[in-house]
Amino acid sequence: MGATRKPTRCSIAPPDLLGRLAVEGTPEQREAATCALATSAAMRSQRAVMGQLGRRLNIRTGSLAGATLETGERLSVYDNQTQGRQFLPGVLVRGWEAPAVVDTSVNQAYDGSNATYEFYRDQFGRSSLDGVGMELVSTVHYGVGFDNAFWDGSQMVYGDGSGRIFKIGALTSAIDVIAHELTHGVTEFTAGLVYSKQSGALNESFSDVFGSLVKQHSLNQTAAEASWLIGEGILVPELGAALRSMIHPGTAYSGDRQPGNMAEYVNLPDNNDPRNDNGGVHINSGIPNRAFALAAIALGGHAWEKAGRIWYEVLTTRLRPTTQFDAAAHATIDVAGMIFGEAEQVAVHNAWKEVGVLS
Ligand SMILES: [Zn+2]
Incomplete structure (x- = not known):
């Protein structure tokens, strides 16, 4: 599988748009775009370090808690409580087959991941992203007003949006955004297309x-x-x-x-x-x-x-x-x-x- 490959570092906000807003936007847009770029860059370097560590130890590369997150269940949703990358995945707020909670972002991440899982299974006979039932882990409320969502190589991470670039709460609301990011996982486990x-x-x-x-x-x-x-x-x-x-x-x-x-x-x-x-x-x-x-x-x-x-x-x-x-x-x-x-x-x-x- 993908242990020798550089993990795909994809976030949903077009880097071109963030880069331009950081330079040419209104003061509010500049601040939000700079913050989103800086946080995404920090996540990327963490991924690189984790990937190297995983390879050296010959373990599956994952999020910080990747190895211990595997429960054999289809999916789970965690709350970062706006604390950022030192607190990933966060607190488990909805496990597999648990009922809906009050928090809309949690339910949207749950439903979007589940729809993606079922789509690949029912249309193409594929069991999750890796083809062998990998659990889909999602974290919502990542950082403070973070204008991005990404697949970090092992889990989904969603910011709340600042209301300056993305509408507040919008990043979990679009099912195609969720399926786009999860498909980076499928690509990573199959074609491994180099991200350049x-x-x-x-x-x-x-x-x-x-x-x-x-x-x-x-x-x-x-x-x-x-x-x-x-x-x-x-x-x-x-x-x-x-x-x-x-x-x-x-x-x-x-x-x-x-x-x-x-x-x-x-x-x-x-x-x-x-x-x-x-x-x-x-x-x-x-x-x-x-x-x-x-x-x-x-x-x-x-x-x-x-x-x-x-x-x-x-x-x-x-x-x-x-x-x-x-x-x-x-x-x-x-x-x-x-x-x-x-x-x-x-x-x-x-x-x-x-x-x-x-x-
Ligand atoms: Zn992408």
């Missing part, structure tokens, strides 16, 4: 694909009915409607730089500037995102039945950590023909042609 440039944009795109599918499934929407927005309604209204639009990349929030075609691919360095986003992983993901949405709409019906099935097979069996867009595209065409047939193969090929990845 094109392979990183594919990593981001697969999270948006399955994030959106879990939401569409929960609403019983067809591909034609879906909004294809990720994180709709969680930003404060003055920043925008959503974090990403899969069908119309670049239109989700003010300053959204996502291209929907290879002709507009944004070539960025992978350095420590959040505005460069690990070489544009949340930016160029717009291209494979649009290919998926176009393929799903062309294939008709529920997006998880054909397009989702193809993308799942590709993610879990066909990719390498350094796979680039064109190789991923060819893999989806190949699998479409293998599982379904020529018509499906043509639909998938056309989608990749329309976004300029294949000719």
Whole structure:
């Protein structure tokens, strides 16, 4: 499994947006964005240390209490009580099959994780993120007004939002955000896509694909009915409607730089500037995102039945950590023909042609 790989360090707030608000925002936005960036960076270095330690001791890398958290149950939710990273996972507030509590964030984290678990199990026969029943651990109320949510390599962590970037309480309210982050776990245990440039944009795109599918499934929407927005309604209204639009990349929030075609691919360095986003992983993901949405709409019906099935097979069996867009595209065409047939193969090929990845 992923012990030798660098854990995916994904948080839901687009680093490009936080980086820009930290420099160009109002004083309130600058403060909230700087705080979110600093806290996320601190979490990342902790993950790196824990990962190294885990490898050296040959134990499974996890959160600080990772090894002792495993109870053999499906999921559990903890409260950080706004104390931050020295108090992870926090206090257990709702264990598996325990009744709903008064705290809405706790119940949303519970229900979103459960819906994601059931989606992977029922649609693809997958047992949790690692395929062998890993418990889904979530922590809510992380830090004070923290404007982010992330998968830390072993558990989900949700801030409350400051009301300056994310609406207060919004980070647990979007089921596609929860499924997006948990899918980083699936990717880590399967393709292991390196979180940089094109392979990183594919990593981001697969999270948006399955994030959106879990939401569409929960609403019983067809591909034609879906909004294809990720994180709709969680930003404060003055920043925008959503974090990403899969069908119309670049239109989700003010300053959204996502291209929907290879002709507009944004070539960025992978350095420590959040505005460069690990070489544009949340930016160029717009291209494979649009290919998926176009393929799903062309294939008709529920997006998880054909397009989702193809993308799942590709993610879990066909990719390498350094796979680039064109190789991923060819893999989806190949699998479409293998599982379904020529018509499906043509639909998938056309989608990749329309976004300029294949000719
Ligand atoms: Zn992500």
